[in-house]
Amino acid sequence: MTDWTINDAEELYGIPCWSDGYFGVGDDGKLLAVPDVAGGQQPIALIDVVNELRADGVQLPVVLRFHDVLKHRVRQLNDTFVTAIANNDYDAPYRGVYPIKVNQMREVVDEVVAAGRPYNYGLEAGSKPELMAVLTYDLPEDALIICNGYKDADYMRLALLGRKIGRKVIVVIEEFGEIETLLRLADEMNIEPLIGLRIKMRTKAEGRWSHSSGERAKFGLPISGMLNAIDLINARGYGESIQLLHFHIGSQLSDIRFVKEAVQEAARIYARLFKRGVPLNYLDIGGGLAVDYEGSRSNNHSSMNYSMADYADGVVFDIKQICDLEDVPHPTLVSESGRAVSAHHSCVVMEVIGEISNNANPVAMGPVEGEHILVSNLRDLLSGLHDEQNYQDSYHHASVLLSDVYHAFKLGILKLEELARAETLYWRVVSSIASMLDTMDHVPEELAEMQVAIKSQYLCNFSLFQSAADVWAIDQVLPVVPLSRLDEPPTKKGTLADITCDSDGRIVQFIGPQSTTPTLPLHEVGENEPYYLGLFLTGAYQDVMGDTHNLFGRLNEAHVFVDADDPSGFYIEEFVPGSSAAQVLQVMQYNPAAMASKVKEMLDRKVAEGTLRSRDGVKLVDFYEASLSGYTYLHNAEG
Ligand SMILES: *Cc1c(COP(=O)(O)O)cnc(C)c1O
DSSP: OTTOOHHHHHHHTTHHHHSTTSEEEOTTSOEEEOSOTTSOSOOEEHHHHHHHHHHTTOOSSEEEEEHHHHHHHHHHHHHHHHHHHHHTTOSSOBOOEEEGGGOOOHHHHHHHHHHHGGGTOEEEESSHHHHHHHHTSOOOTTOEEEEOSOOOHHHHHHHHHHHHTTOEEEEEEOSTHHHHHHHHHHHHHTOOOEEEEEBOOSOOOOSTTGGGSSTTOSSOBOHHHHHHHHHHHHHTTOGGGEEEEEOOOOSSOOOHHHHHHHHHHHHHHHHHHHHTTOOOOEEEOOSOOOOOSSOOOSSSTTSOSSOHHHHHHHHHHHHHHHHHHHTOOOOEEEOOOOHHHHGGGEEEEEEEEEEEOTTSSOOOOSOOTTOOHHHHHHHHHHHHOOTTSOHHHHHHHHHHHHHHHHHHHHTTOSOHHHHHHHHHHHHHHHHHHHHHHTTOSOOOHHHHHHHHHHSEEEEESSOHHHHOHHHHHHOOOOOEEESSOTTSOOOEEEEEEOSSSOTTOEEOOEEOSSSEESSEEEOOOOSSSOOEEEEOSOTTTHHHHOOOGGGOOOOEEEEEEEOTTSTTSEEEEEEEOOOBHHHHHHHTTOOHHHHHHHHHHHHHHHHHHTSSOHHHHHHHHHHHHHHHHSBSSOOOTTO
């Protein structure tokens, strides 16, 4: 395997397929972030960033945010629509909005707003707190603020407050009852609202988010409701306020056919309403632009069968064609792409801290005088294994023997020592068969499952529920790659387990060179050198949806910027500390100060009783207090 190259590593982990050019491997085997895909700037070695953070005492796991990637995504989305509009002779501009629910971190929204300024790129809110955040941004005059989600009077008051401060805030009516409230408040506050109407779409996307459209969708007005809404708004004298038509058929639309169908349906409705005299001006196609997490360019739910350019071009072409046929002016085009903007910019770095293996801790396997025949049968099976035999038969034989061994133990026939020896022999048989299978082209399914079962689980210092909720909730596939040693061929394979007490806290699906695979290729983890893994494309939803299962809190975060003048090519502008134990406990109604004094009280009592020395008591109190202010994850080995 001496002819291993970094290209082999890139291919093995599917990097060119899922990274969109933002990640690659350096000659020294380090994983690189390439924020400037055009190639002008020096790439950043992720492990250098991690080493700098560790040197500053920052604990892992840590989120790395590459602001330059985020900037690039915002520009790319806008430029792609500008190009599609030019290529299709479309007569109106693009006015995209970033839906902050995808990642509401202030620094992320700041960066998106700054990068989007030249394009009049706006923001979308789906709740009152989101709108409160959105209203604080100094957006360009022509940029939109779109308000989605169910709304009470205060949500609408906030939107109208936005109108008072000169923002183009559009309230999208999701449900008929919202109209009455909005118009009443508009009268009260004496301000002209901007109104959008959400269509309950007939077009139904397949896949994870199929419930966002079709008859049973939660949001939107069917055509009858839409016509009644327009009549009501007209009757109240606000007809001129109806400016936008909105739809959203779901997130991560893997198949472009559903995008096209939906756009055609909506464009037709737009044109017909326009011809009825509704002064519509904007057509908002919602979110759904997908991310190719697994890099297969297919309509699998973690993938997509089109590019961003295909998407923009298809949308612009279809809307133009229908509007031209219907002889209505082209609407200003709005989209609410979230995932496609923010997924790439952040990753989670975690350390492999252990290996869980069925082969670990073997006992001596040699024959023992008078041992039970079941144990010696297993030993004979092991010593009789050879290359040309029927592997499947040997595997069945071993499985039956092990099951007999457990029965015999339950009935009191086997000793504990014999059971331990039998287990060791069994796992030795299975791993011998597994290694013989490695050279086979076609492995029967049953043996393939066994091959996975024998692989180690690598224990990683992170919580799946905090950092990659969708891996658990919807079987999302996310790329995982070691940060270093990519110039060496990986010699091991395994699955990943997190440190929560939940057996669901594991990753068992990875991106391979062709398709997804049940194990991740890894290097032998050394005693002295830390081995880091990066979990990628976590910038959309994963970053902000995590829960504190087991009270593992938010992660430490580093905001990384390209810096051409620095020898390492980067600088860390900001470090945002993750949750302390005290913070997550407070959310659950504990009072950390009271907890500390309670523990002190109990220790003092032991000191008073004479069972604990005062000096040791003080140390333990200090330690408990320090733990409260400490990070919730495991302390790095040398710390
Ligand atoms: C979630 C959501 C979005 C964002 O969708 P992406 O698939 O992340 O682009 C946009 N609009 C609405 C109404 C949403 O609910």
